[in-house]
Amino acid sequence: MDDAALIRAAQAGEDAAFERLVRCYDHAVLRLAVNLLRSPEDARDVYQEAFLRVYRNLGNFRFDCSFQTWLYRIVTNLCLDHLRKRKVRREETSVQETPDGARDRMDSVAEQRADGDPERRIYSRQLKERIEAVLSEMTPRERMVFELRHYQGLRLRAIGEALGSTEEAAKNCLFRATQKMRSALGDFL
DSSP states (O other): OOHHHHHHHHHTTOHHHHHHHHHHHHHHHHHHHHHHHSOHHHHHHHHHHHHHHHHHHGGGOOSSSOHHHHHHHHHHHHHHHHHHHHHHHHHHHGGGOOTTOOOOGGGGSOOOOTTOOHHHHHHHHHHHHHHHHHHHHSOHHHHHHHHHHHTSOOOHHHHHHHTTSOHHHHHHHHHHHHHHHHHHTTTTO
């Protein structure tokens, strides 16, 4: 069954059809949320909330866009809300932060390859830290567009639809985000 048939069946009350829809998109939704939020715990919360909203609102789905675009719009909106809340919480708790700041858990994972080049690892870590710093300084919308394009591989039209705007607006936002990234990574390039 294709998405349209599954959606119609789920709209008619078939739970199995809805479960198949979830199974078709669950990995993509979780991957998108993890990439945007950089937190597996927060991503799981968004994942659950997204499919709950899909379940509640599937009866209103009008086939104006693809199901994937509609689902990604729900996920990106939830992620934007979560990032905004996180920023407010961070500002409220910034006085209580430790001197070394937040740590990326990936820094504590040891290199598994015996032939790992220490110089390359240092360079990669510095580059990753710089990219993360630039992403955290972007507006939530810029970050969303940048990550949907570069990490999820979505086309600008799909990004515009997922964010409820036009392809041109997504393109302009991506341009600004890319300029910020290029400026910050100038000495790495």
